[in-house]
Amino acid sequence: MRFVDEFRxxxxxxxxxxxxxxxxEPGRRYKLMEVCGGHTHTIYKHGLEDYLPEQITLVHGPGxxxxxxxxxxxxDAMALAAHPDVIMTxxxxxxxxxxxxxxxxxxxxxGTDIRMVYSPLDSLKIARKNPDKRVVFMAIGFExxxxxxxxxxxxxxxxxxxxxxxxxxxxxIIPAIKAILDSPDLRLDGFIGPGHVSTVIGCRPYEFxxxxxxxxxxxxxxxxxxxxxxxxxxxxxxxxxxxxxENQYSRxxxxxxxxxxxxxxxxxxxxxxxxxxxxxGFISHSALKVREKYARFDAELLFSVPGVRVADxxxxxxxxxxxxxxxxxxxxxxxxxxxxETPIGTCMVSxxxxxxxxxxxxxxxxxxxxxxxxx
Amino acid sequence: xxxxxxxxxxxxxxxxxxEDQAREEEARQEQAREEQARQEQAxxxxxxxxxxxxxxxxEELVLERIDRARRSxxxxxxxxxxxxxxxxxxxxxTLIEAVFLDGLRNPLLEPLEDAARLxxxxxxxxxxxxxxxxxxxxxxxxxxxxxxxxxTVNDLATSGATPLYLSAGFILEEGFEVAELTxxxxxxxxxxxxxxxxxxxxxTKVVEKGKADGCYINTAGVGVIEHDLDLGVANAQPGDxxxxxxxxxxxxxxxxxxRGELDLEADVTSDTAPMNGLVASLLSATPGVRALRDATxxxxxxxxxxxxxSANVGVLVSENDIPVRAGVRGASELLGIDPMxxxxxxxxxxxxxxxxxxxxxxxxxxxxLGGQAAxxxxxxxDPPGIVQLKTAFGGTRIVDLLVGDPLPRIC
Numbered sequence: 065m066r067f068v069d070e071f072r073x074x075x076x077x078x079x080x081x082x083x084x085x086x087x088x089e090p091g092r093r094y095k096l097m098e099v100c101g102g103h104t105h106t107i108y109k110h111g112l113e114d115y116l117p118e119q120i121t122l123v124h125g126p127g128x129x130x131x132x133x134x135x136x137x138x139x140d141a142m143a144l145a146a147h148p149d150v151i152m153t154x155x156x157x158x159x160x161x162x163x164x165x166x167x168x169x170x171x172x173x174x175g176t177d178i179r180m181v182y183s184p185l186d187s188l189k190i191a192r193k194n195p196d197k198r199v200v201f202m203a204i205g206f207e208x209x210x211x212x213x214x215x216x217x218x219x220x221x222x223x224x225x226x227x228x229x230x231x232x233x234x235x236x237i238i239p240a241i242k243a244i245l246d247s248p249d250l251r252l253d254g255f256i257g258p259g260h261v262s263t264v265i266g267c268r269p270y271e272f273x274x275x276x277x278x279x280x281x282x283x284x285x286x287x288x289x290x291x292x293x294x295x296x297x298x299x300x301x302x303x304x305x306x307x308x309x310e311n312q313y314s315r316x317x318x319x320x321x322x323x324x325x326x327x328x329x330x331x332x333x334x335x336x337x338x339x340x341x342x343x344x345g346f347i348s349h350s351a352l353k354v355r356e357k358y359a360r361f362d363a364e365l366l367f368s369v370p371g372v373r374v375a376d377x378x379x380x381x382x383x384x385x386x387x388x389x390x391x392x393x394x395x396x397x398x399x400x401x402x403x404x405e406t407p408i409g410t411c412m413v414s415x416x417x418x419x420x421x422x423x424x425x426x427x428x429x430x431x432x433x434x435x436x437x438x439x
Numbered sequence: 440x441x442x443x444x445x446x447x448x449x450x451x452x453x454x455x456x457x458e459d460q461a462r463e464e465e466a467r468q469e470q471a472r473e474e475q476a477r478q479e480q481a482x483x484x485x486x487x488x489x490x491x492x493x494x495x496x497x498e499e500l501v502l503e504r505i506d507r508a509r510r511s512x513x514x515x516x517x518x519x520x521x522x523x524x525x526x527x528x529x530x531x532x533t534l535i536e537a538v539f540l541d542g543l544r545n546p547l548l549e550p551l552e553d554a555a556r557l558x559x560x561x562x563x564x565x566x567x568x569x570x571x572x573x574x575x576x577x578x579x580x581x582x583x584x585x586x587x588x589x590x591t592v593n594d595l596a597t598s599g600a601t602p603l604y605l606s607a608g609f610i611l612e613e614g615f616e617v618a619e620l621t622x623x624x625x626x627x628x629x630x631x632x633x634x635x636x637x638x639x640x641x642x643t644k645v646v647e648k649g650k651a652d653g654c655y656i657n658t659a660g661v662g663v664i665e666h667d668l669d670l671g672v673a674n675a676q677p678g679d680x681x682x683x684x685x686x687x688x689x690x691x692x693x694x695x696x697x698r699g700e701l702d703l704e705a706d707v708t709s710d711t712a713p714m715n716g717l718v719a720s721l722l723s724a725t726p727g728v729r730a731l732r733d734a735t736x737x738x739x740x741x742x743x744x745x746x747x748x749s750a751n752v753g754v755l756v757s758e759n760d761i762p763v764r765a766g767v768r769g770a771s772e773l774l775g776i777d778p779m780x781x782x783x784x785x786x787x788x789x790x791x792x793x794x795x796x797x798x799x800x801x802x803x804x805x806x807x808l809g810g811q812a813a814x815x816x817x818x819x820x821d822p823p824g825i826v827q828l829k830t831a832f833g834g835t836r837i838v839d840l841l842v843g844d845p846l847p848r849i850c
Contacts, residue, residue, distance in 0.1 A: 065765060065768055065769060065772070068772060069831075072830075072831050072832045073832075074831065074832055074833035077832060077833050078833065108836060109830070109836060110830045110832040110834050110836070111829075111830050111832065111833070111834020111835040111836045112832070112834050113834070114833070114834040114835055115833070115834065169521050169522070169523070170517070170518075170519070170521070172521070172522075173517070173519040173520065173521045174519060182700075182701060288832045288834070289832075377454070379454055391498075393498055393501045393502070394497075394501075396461075397454065398501065398505075399501070399502075399504070399505035399508060400456070400460060400504060400505060400508040401454050401456065403508075404529075404842040405516075405523075405529050405530060405533075405842045406516050408454075415775070423839070424837065424839050424842075425836035425837050425839075426836060426837065427502060427505065427825075427837050427839075
């Protein structure tokens with residue numbers, strides 16, 4: 065298939081892997097974080113770690129939009145959905161994320177009207193078709209999905225659609241990366257920068273990582289060769305003792321981002337003073353809410369939500385996994401109490417979650433794989 | 440009890456099970472340490488102070504713990520049926536094993552194959568049943584009518600039986616158009632003719648508007664087994680070849696696109712077809728066929744997992760060797776789904792003695808339905824119970840049972 069197979073070429077991968085291995089200094093260990101859950105998914109789906117030398121460890125970062133939603137917000141969403149005249153719409157990923165009252169799927173099985181949509185704009189169709197109902201879109205995601213939510217709000221405003229609102233849980237990536245950089249229990253050598261987020265915000269916002277923290281950043285695409293090449297670019301910088309921001313994904317990511325998308329976000333949303341991230345706690349100015357001008361589309365103002373902070377189950381170590389302190393399998397409940405079918409923590413829910421990716425695709429140690437292949 | 444307490448309950452329960460296992464493991468390790476200490480005292484071994492286990496060994500231990508957890512008796516944790524229970528993945532399997540098999544257990548039901556194999560007097564028969572709730576009722580390449588005939592014919596065929604007679608039960612919604620029903624029945628007649636079977640008994644029920652979605656069909660089928668082959672996924676042995684009879688995922692992707700919810704178009708049609716002729720030519724040419732399966736809900740990946748689990752073997756398949764049509768691959772890439780999990784309605788997976796892979800392939804390819812048959816991998820001894828995929832990129836990953844429900848109501 066064109067534009068896909070070129071980025072999955074095994075011969076090129078072997079060549080890159082050899083170059084990466086050649087750049088490893090003897091005895092030195094490298095910890096590189098892929099910030100984005102999409103990268104985590106690619107890494108496991110294509111078995112990319114098989115190409116890396118033992119010295120390089122990939123640490124899975126917090127960039128999975130579903131994984132960072134705290135339980136309390138899910139409970140709030142469930143309370144919204146429980147209103148008899150509400151139709152809740154949500155991305156499929158969100159459906160199985162457990163709150164303290166179960167997940168959207170559980171609520172749906174008990175008769176709550178929750179519908180899966182592929183695009184927030186589909187919620188408007190539902191709102192138009194059901195004028196006697198109030199449609200609430202569960203808006204989640206980083207700057208990647210925020211523009212489509214913003215466009216949906218703008219469209220609803222232009223149409224004068226009064227029975228539509230959003231429950232805004234959009235978060236921003238930079239404060240989360242900063243929280244990780246400031247976290248004392250983690251030493252990273254460099255970052256594989258998020259690709260989709262960067263199509264919107266561009267590469268400039270990462271400059272502080274290179275300048276103030278001395279860590280190289282390479283914004284990467286989502287095909288396996290993209291990631292391998294980005295690792296090579298990071299290793300090249302590390303071998304030269306440099307730290308700059310580079311853009312491997314230049315076929316999609318403009319250096320300055322997408323100004324139209326940023327404008328749409330800026331028009332409809334503003335930063336919250338603080339927001340709770342699952343496992344990372346409260347991070348200031350790290351999330352978006354609906355601007356006052358569009359308050360009539362803000363479900364948090366239209367309905368009363370409990371707004372209670374709910375502590376994660378004690379055994380759940382999503383926080384450590386999200387920060388990359390623990391590998392998924394090092395979590396106490398990984399794979400036994402917490403599995404994709406009955407997830408306790410969010411990292412096990414979304415296919416982009418580090419735990420789900422590891423459980424579904426990577427649940428084999430590398431030497432076992434090699435033995436099986438050779439046999 | 441409130442809903443809140445109930446759901447908190449399962450988390451607590453899951454954690455309790457986990458802690459019990461952790462305690463058992465601790466006890467086992469304690470025992471191992473004592474054993475080692477005894478041996479050391481007895482002078483059998485000289486070891487230094489205990490070293491922390493290296494990462495790979497710890498990971499191995501965790502993976503073993505997970506394997507044990509997965510082997511434990513299935514339990515349905517949900518309080519109510521969700522769409523996942525019908526998706527053909529893990530939840531379906533758990534429901535079948537924990538509720539149906541547990542409640543109705545008998546030796547004929549236990550193998551959970553596509554059809555039950557029975558002995559009546561001298562005759563060996565196969566019996567199967569399947570319900571069809573596909574939405575939309577008409578789609579490129581077929582409709583619920585031919586699907587209902589072909590699906591049951593295929594379940595009989597892959598059990599090694601020659602399909603003979605079918606029953607058809609209709610559940611119709613008040614207000615459903617008679618003209619549509621007539622078209623559906625015409626499609627059934629045509630499909631039955633093509634498969635060489637007869638629909639010999641039936642039933643009709645009508646429910647109030649809103650209590651069903653137009654038309655649901657149940658078919659049951661009976662066939663006769665005329666050879667001495669012992670077919671079953673539990674027979675798979677290391678060295679066996681795994682073959683698919685054609686490109687995978689056509690039906691599921693067709694249905695998904697036919698719903699028109701995705702604003703996506705591709706040139707794909709359902710592969711619904713009766714496979715009894717294909718199976719007959721395969722079996723007559725290849726005595727070394729060990730198992731056949733109809734790759735419907737849950738797709739090829741689910742069948743590979745059944746092979747690995749039932750026979751306690753490993754399965755290693757190569758992404759490059761799995762035939763997938765361009766339209767199916769493109770749509771799957773866009774939608775973020777894996778064709779390995781997408782349903783087919785006219786494709787089988789065969790486990791064949793390694794030495795006879797070529798002749799099996801030739802037999803399949805000689806039939807019009809098997810022109811693109813391919814060997815996609817082989818059965819390995821290790822690691823038991825696990826399906827691995829060598830990716831086109833050159834890495835390796837696990838192919839597990841599907842969790843959740845990407846494609847509701849495809850058949």
